[in-house]
Amino acid sequence: MLKYIASLALFCSFLLSCSTSQKIDTLRPAPDDASPIVYENVPSFINLPISVKLKDIENKTNSLLNGLIYEDTNIEDDDIEIKIWKLAPITIQNENAVSGEQIKTILPLKAIIKYRIGTKTMGVELYNTREFNLNGVLTLNSDVALNNWKLKTKTQLKSLDWNESPTMTVFGKNVPVTYLINPAIQIFKSKIERKIDEAIEKSMDFKPNVLTALEKICTPFQINEAYESWLRIVPLEIYTTAAKLKDDTFLLQMGMKCNMETLIGLEPESKFDANKITLKAVVKIPNQITANIVAVSTYQDASKIIRKNFIGQDFGSGSKKVKIQDVSIWHKNGKMVIALELIGSVNGTIYLAGFPQYDDKTKEIYFDKLDYVLDTKNKLMRTANWLAQGIVLRKIQENCRYSIQPNLEEGKRTMTTYLKNYSPMSGVFVNGKMDDIQFQKIELTKNAIIAFIKVNGEINISVDGLK
Template structure:
């Protein structure tokens, strides 16, 4: 009996010693996440200045590209005894009609003309005609009022003068008559047609929608602000506002503004939300210079989990021989709180579940978890297996790493944004400039699959389009 007792005590002691020296296993009940649903959140629109500068030289080049060669032809000589063909002789010139005048341009069209003039009569069924042919050159001067209509610069052109470089004569009924004296009255129809042709050419040349849409499409492509944090800025256009075109010196100025949603996302490069068919141009009287950009930082739980896992790298929690390391972190949303699952190795193996409310530290620019505590079922298991892990000091140390700093994102993001606000050119003729003030935190909102941080940036962003190619 005494021998049995000694044997029993030895076995019990061995079990206790073995239990103290070996690793305990935590088997806990996982708090299941809420049903996943798409990220839906309210976003306050931002406004970006989009001034467009169109040089008269660009209008001139565009008009010349659309108006070439034969520009007028009248092949019927029987109705008025005149047959005319007119060609553009040299490039059209477009000038500011008057520096102090409002929105009027002068168009000078050099031309050459082939004119056939018929002299004669028809008597008793017998035609007796003499056809004379003349080659003339000169220039037409036109004046145009310019306005912005439906993405295009439109002109209303009026014929001002037709000046021939020479004034040849021919003998009619024994008298020398200037040919231009006969021809000019016959050009009334030509006058109307050339006005229309100039207007049509300028309208076609000055369709700046493709350039503006291309520029907006470029800036709507998400660009990476921070490689380490895998953060991206995405601009989602909504509407474009435009004021009246104004002629100043050698350029037309169009004040435009882009209404858009701006957001930052963390993880893989997001897809663009740009849809050219949904961009609407609206007329306004004034575009504000100072803007407010409302940005939403979208951090999916998966991506935030990866960053928190990095926070725990190389750290041990505990004291003496009782220590654990956090190998992996996963977080999700449950009943308005965040669940933080820590996979641990060491004196205790298993998964520890913590729950708390995300908060934002304005001074440190970081998201942290307030009132973080063990999930009840986990706590009971800890107390039965490794009571030391349930101590508040261990939880406090763990909580210090359960935080997600967005300060590097904000600082690097602001630095990255400034590289795009210093004469950045996403495409030929398009330049982005601007300035920003400090980024202000607004609030945090939880969804079933992401943490949303609402931020506000005051400043000014200008996207200038110089020239239409």
């Protein structure tokens, strides 16, 4: 009887052990020491064509030169006093539509010039001062070049057409002196030329416009809300060709050398630093560009994505099943360690390790040669051999992957919207086209998975006008 009771108790104990969960206690592989994410980024190139209407230059020049535009009241240095007024708005035109190298400035003006003739002998001043009244239209031609972000002109007086005959005040009366004043124009010619050059230089300072536009463009923007992915552009250098005048527009071809990064997680900070951007002169900037994008997925963010794959799924067979409650990923000796927190027939945490790879067909990052780490495998063989079997491991492995296809497609869709006359600020427009996104390679750091992506196409960021 006692023997029967003992056998029954043993049988019940066996049934009880089969119907309740087993606790598994495995050793956690220690992650490598964390360090900053360091990777080699291949620079990308983006076109930055700048177009400025002559009308914009004309408007800004007129705003800078108004009313009394020049005054020299010191007669002692060169025996000349000059006052020049702008009588009507200045007009600026393309002087040579073929070569695109000169602009013509037409300046309606009124001038009063005092010219002193005489000597100073034995401390006695013997001077005779004459005042000339001028009213006419000054025409100037300017050669154009770009220097240090500014459009530089070298202006020369071409002609002066009088609205009224120049006069000289004699005994309170204006006496015509055209035959005398024309040679005298050379006296103030250089001053007017320099004044026009200074006004155009102030009007055509590209730097504030370009840097403001770049700052907007380089502010990270979200390309996929579900995956919390962001695109960040970090400018390195700006290239420029010579400025050309075509019809009524100045054209300036610029190109930006930059790093392009895709980061997953919280919104990253901008790395735009205007003080570090240099302007370099080049002969030609190609239209076709290559964007080399770095996709940075921290292990914490990758864990969140993979965790979603396990929601609502059972792993096992019959009455022996487990659910994955949580997923953690980290780096260990060149491999990825995946920690799976289980509930069900087995409670506890198991650890797998494998090498991250990229499947070009499915556009997925998966883990090749994924297997239980040694301590986990040994304890599963003793306590839950069914969980250690290959069929369960393969089912788990199928879920230990995440597709970047949505990222690529969403990234392309989002980028396409930014390439259709997108205007981050007034007067700045982004246009272009993209080919398919190509995955290049994958690298591991101690705290992130780094994917390298290449995109061919055209990206133009045009700065239209000066505000």
